[in-house]
Amino acid sequence: MLKFYQMKSKKIIFILFLLVAVLQLLAPTKMIYDQENTLKNGKALKFLTEPIDPNDPFRGKYINLNYNINSFKTKDTIWERKQDIYIYLNDSLGYATLKTVSKTKLEIDNNYVKTKVSWYNKYNNKLQFNLPFDRFYMEESKAKPAEDLVRINNRRDSLETNTTFALVYLDNDKFVLDNVFINDVSIKDLVDK
Template structure:
């Protein structure tokens, strides 16, 4: 009888833990959306597919490098990218190997490489995938690609709306000329 109680209590603990994990993930995302700083990141197109997580638009941002004379950077090294808000759009303030106490408009990124010739540090921002319903991902990607061509950049602005809150981020949506990509492909 006592072993049945122990098994039942263990079962309840495991069930509670399984509910807490996704609840914490949802809470973190909602908290970032509610309390985070919204910044727009200008994009460039790329199209991939993830067999485990589904179809997505690969987001490539125009903020992907930083001029620096510091040549000691390791590939895949975690760095802190600090951002300014310039009329709602993200601009690069500075990059650091350690967390600075200047503000909370930052994101942890990963070093791609250091270009010694141009003294540029190249990095990848972590919010580079915007997942969509499978039937809409390809048309959305095509739309983003068409609107990011050099000749259409004069009339069309494609950007990702990202919320930042300390080291958390949420890629909320992708827009073309302030219209949601979900709306544009859902027409």
């Protein structure tokens, strides 16, 4: 009788092990599927970048990106830090422009990004926020040279001659930062030169 329970116990443990293994494979598979689905079905928009703070430009194996879409003038003064907000965007010749900001999801056809309030400035009535796709990951050996290229091309004295933007695909609550471009050339290609 004891041998029967030991056999049954081993079968249960084996089945649980298999179940856990399958679940561990499903999680990354779902993440990859969602990302590929967003790239396939999402709306591609270009987000113009701004100069990066030279004091802390590199914090890992990625390019740190700042965007020119980072605030919204509003008469609504009731905003809380880290409050979820929806940033609604227009497509202006492929480039993202800010349409409106809402505390709730609106039933309109515009593309949107869900993010959080950074702060609200009562003196100039501006709501500050950061877009959630502010890091572009690269191979370790290429990240620092790419960061330097973005910083050089985003200096305030070169903004009129250089256009640096991030290509982001948006699909409902999902987004994929596909690439970063300087004057329409991929940052990956520029670093490889």
